[in-house]
């Protein structure tokens with residue numbers, strides 16, 4: 292009897308170890324991404340990539356402190372969890388991403404994983420970019436690799452001692468759990484707008500409230516947030532009730548609000564580098580997505 296009890300306990304321990312190991316593997320092993328994807332040097336891929344980088348607002352974080360036109364990095368991003376520095380994403384071999392392949396871009400942008408298997412901090416909005424199509428990510432990579440390499444070393448992230456890259460495995464897991472499945476739209480323009488808003492344009496990063504761990508509260512998407520001292524307005528259906536699609540289109544182009552005010556702060560940067568530079572169709576798509584509950588759009 293005693294013999295049997297021990298072996299049962301042993302079996303239980305083995306089973307528990309297997310479960311823990313598989314959780315650990317799922318957490319820490321890099322996810323599998325398409326290994327057949329290739330970066331391209333074709334003009335078409337590079338042009339598509341350039342457009343996506345504009346719509347993705349990459350320059351807002353990855354520009355230099357002095358060199359605001361290129362992706363040399365170094366800008367300090369202050370957050371409640373420390374100061375993060377957007378890296379140099381020009382193809383410089385020493386200080387940039389000169390050796391990156393398509394797979395590295397897929398792992399970084401869609402999964403927040405470094406080429407070495409470690410984790411990025413979510414100051415890099417990879418959870419928004421996770422919804423990008425593989426083709427869009429690869430074209431973004433093709434464009435970045437076509438740029439002139441510029442040497443610029445960027446400081447390491449300054450985080451409190453309890454916060455390190457490996458802790459992000461647990462953070463990602465918790466963020467996965469609090470994610471919600473969004474409805475699909477039968478209107479192509481609205482669907483495109485959703486892709487631009489939720490994924491490429493990462494509007495949620497500023498406009499959706501977060502919990503104490505900095506995880507976005509997907510159930511209150513676009514319900515407004517605070518960033519340090521700043522209050523960021525809600526842009527959900529209730530907040531956009533008075534806005535027509537035309538109003539929002541004009542705001543995303545010029546920063547002019549229906550009440551005659553102009554956008555300030557970080558939104559200015561988003562408009563200058565991102566929404567004023569995307570195509571008219573894409574701006575209309577964003578406007579259609581955010582004002583889709585608004586009956587007055589039908590009157591347009």
Ligand code: HEC
Nearest residue numbers: 347348349352375376377378380399411412414415416448
């Ligand atoms: C809100 C700021 C922000 C935006 C917007 C942003 N990034 Fe980043 N990015 C970061 C930060 C911060 C890191 C580094 C995170 C870390 O240290 O873990 C990073 C890391 C990266 C890396 C990894 C580089 C390396 O050397 O490991 C790549 C590649 C990258 N970003 C590309 C992009 C692209 C492409 C876009 C636009 C589609 C973009 N980023 C938009 C902040 C941003």
Ligand code: HEC
Nearest residue numbers: 492493494496497523524526548553554555556557558561
């Ligand atoms: C980096 C942070 C950031 C990002 C990303 C961002 N916004 Fe904003 N947004 C702000 C801030 C800050 C304000 C308040 C600006 C002000 O004080 O005038 C704002 C204001 C707005 C307003 C005006 C709301 C009102 O009632 O006056 C709209 C509309 C808006 N943003 C839409 C968007 C859309 C659409 C996107 C994605 C394409 C986006 N924002 C991405 C920071 C951001």
